[in-house]
Amino acid sequence: MELSPSAYVDTFCRDRLPPFPLWPELHFDLPELHYPDRLNCAQRLLDDAVSRWGADRPCLLTPTERWTYGELLCRANQVARVLVEDFGLRPGNRVLLRGPNNPWLVATWFGVLKAGGIAVTTMPLLRATEIAALYAMSRPAIAVCDYRYLDELAAADIPGLAVLAYGGPGDLDLTRRSAAKAADFTAVDTAADDVALIAFTSGTTGRPKATLHFHRDVLANADTFSRHVLRPRQDDVFTGTPPLAFTFGLGGLVVFPLHVGAATLLVEQATPRQLAELVAEHGVTVLFTAPTAYRAIMSAGVVDLLAGLRRCVSAGEALPAAVWEEFHAATGLRIIDGIGATEMLHVFISAADDDIRPGATGKPVPGYRAAIVDEEGAPVPDGQPGLLAVTGPTGCRYLSDPRQTAYVKDGWNLTGDTYIRDQDGYFWYVARSDDMIVSSGYNIAGPEVEKALATHPYVEECAVVGAPDSQRGTIAKAYVVLRPGAAADDATVKALQHHVKQTIAPYKYPRAIEFVTALPRTSTGKIQRGELRERARKATG
Template sequence: MAHTAHVDTFTRDNLPPRDQWPAFLLNRPELQYPERLNCAVAFLDRWVDEGRGNEPCLISPAETLTYRELQERVNRICNVLVHRFGLVPGNRVLLRSANNPMMVAAYLAVLKAGGVVVATMPLLRAREIAFPLNKAGIGIALCDHRLSDEMERARVMAPELRHVAYWGSDRPDGLEALIAEASPEFDAVDTAADDVCLIAFTSGTTGEPKGTMHVHRDMLAICDAYSGNVLRPEPTDRFIGSPPLAFTFGLGGLVLFPMRVGASTVLLERAGPDDLLPAIAQYGATICFTAPTAYRAMLAKLENHDFSSLRRCVSAGEPLPKDTFDSWRNATGLKLMDGIGATEMLHIFIAATEEEIRPGATGRPVPGYEARIIDDEGRPLPPGSIGRLAVRGPTGCRYLADERQRKYVQNGWNVTGDTYLMDEDGFFWYQARSDDMIISAGYNIAGPEVEAALLTHPAIAECGVVGAPDDGRGAVVKAYVVLRSDARPSAELTKALQDHVKAEIAPYKYPRLIEYVDALPRTQTGKLQRFQLRQLAAQQSHETIIS
């Protein structure tokens, strides 16, 4: 590791032991990086230095920023962070907002000032926000004022949080007022290429979420490996999409990939299917990032919108059904570019260029990555075998002070928790998730987290939460509930339980289906057998379709 620029060495102090790291492959020409590197310079400052500062960068319904205008805003935020809030390199900064230009400016400012970004989903509730605040020892938060209620509730649970600044309001201590007084000049901190700059928290498949640590070099590597070799954008491209910037899928697809080539991006706070299609036409978007669910939903609406500007459509976040691929190609003439990524890997590591796409297959390893199928003991399996997916490349898993590092990284390989088959030609075919994560409309939802929220309701004695197959969303959250003796099943109780979960955790995680049962399947040691519930949910869904 190069000499760190971090004055606050928290992230380095909490990296996994080196013998638990995955192998990092940086042997391709495009993946050669200098030892000293601040990725904000590569994404932003270089374009101003090269005379392209007047080119559009961030476009939204509220404002458009050129690269030079964004640079000035980023520099002002850097000065606020450093001179007003006392940020030193290595400090962690929480960011909370929907997708908008100020969120991107704050993100880049933290990177440029040598800080470490921790971005969170806008829909999270206070206790979900408090977890990363405490786990990552965060002292500064920048937040959209519309999210202040939950932020303030979380604030009292996080004793290390010293400063919170809100933007979008007229408050005299608001971020806009502070940056108006700050200098527009700021020299990027001379960080090491392997200084941590991002802690991205997973959705938490079991137990508490895991903080995945990524370094400045990683932010460029996902661009130069996947985007440069597979997506192949041009400076004239205009990106658009739905994933939140707190998801690394959204960060790459809507910020890093366009800015790596000097292109522009359209940022929408509301980006559902009904919002995406008119925005594609309005802004002339050429590259779209969203989940298969959204592409399916847009199919019925295409005839009412002009989508002729599109030339690339990327699908990730959940498995892409072949029927969706075929229907989209028939309707638009465009092939959906499928891909699989992971928060631990930062972005997509298996995909295919348009020319190599095989409908139904995820693709082949992105240049710079290697992948294979392994058995339960970690031994490689031959083509045609179903097993666990293992991958390694320029990015990889480094959990923040977490014993689960030993499970994710095995013998230098990242074991993603996905079950796959590799064919004779090296194409990878998705089979299923290997854990209890529910993927619904592109969102990762942890069954145990929903169970924990339900169990805080006084009517519930026990519950088990799994994904039930759903044509529209891929899967929906279904709860099997055992009530206390003084409670009775009813439509009113079902609604009350759903509302209760929405108030406890992010609303999109609530159980859309609730079934009342007398008992849950358990092992002799008392462990809940979710696989039996998944089988039951799948059987019930099948019976519903037949009837």
């Protein structure tokens, strides 16, 4: 395997790609996946869209704003100029992005890629210690941050990191800097296999993994799942809840709509009721969210506000057949379920319309192949559970991480999910194969929550597992052994939950805590998490 000559002066990412023998098999089975050697995905998605459909098409919407394609292109070009002219960005430099879903985050993402930078988009709720860990892995030269989220970035205390804020007061704000720049910028002539973005997994051990994705990968997801399963139209209006730091959100709320000239409604935060109201108010036709949100919209009694929807997409966690059936009965809409992975960038198994079988995730998306294998990589017969293995035009490439050999085996990407394939080729989710907790579409690593809990003076030891929950699918549940003198009461539960929220991203906190006198262990001293998971299941059964 040979990579195209890179446009990057800073070779940090290319130097840290896994050795070729450790890469998954890549194949480009569809003609639309045959990209030219030189490709800048920002230019393809934005400049080419303006050339093809005109500058006046609606592009980015918010509850209070409306940007056209031309305005987004203008601001992305100006951001690129600020980064290059004011901050000395060089091709291949990483730029950390931090903020909620709004137009300036999108403009900055495009500006970074046009300037030849590598976008490192992070969850806005991350705490200082988490930001510092991601910085240590990706070594960005610049951080661009919504001014409302500067405190934790400052608390990370990263020497030498240039910080540029947007949306706030002051002449040095990115929005004001950009307004003073010319509105044209020639995109850097990147290679199709130059790294465009670094996306972070939650990491089953609590230590994130940095996944490297090329410019061609960004388009490949639009030319597979979006083109062949979702099948969006130019007059669609997209919206959804996943943050743009999740590749599920990046695809569903930015790449897929812009790929066809559609508009997208960006929502910083919304309850299920507010989300349904925004769908109705703004004429949304395509919705991306987790099963939890569809269930909550029905529970809130506002499902009638979704009457204008044409497409509903669910991912991030398994979609129960009962939720699918109830939503279909209430709306007539068939939720498109799908499984994706940060390592694969987006959805690779799904089904739409008459191909849907409620309760099944679907079949491999055109362009991808999937199999069920055992621990040794041998095929498992249909109807029997095994490990989900996938290949396609995208695949896992960790940045300098020995865990590459665990995710990629014999050319297959092993997602960490247990599945069953039926005789008709449909894939049915069974469970996660590791310690990842998937709650309301968010990935939570149990060991990371344990580490945060263990720093509280009341905690002697603890273990965190997933527990079934009727509203969120699964929640993080902590089993805690308290130190002598600490009271096993509601006040201690609240104190521990507050401590975790202050230590790591708040959505990771244990929503249930049970105090125990000891944790179950193997003869070698390892915590028996399987026993705790079974205990949690019985407690809610």
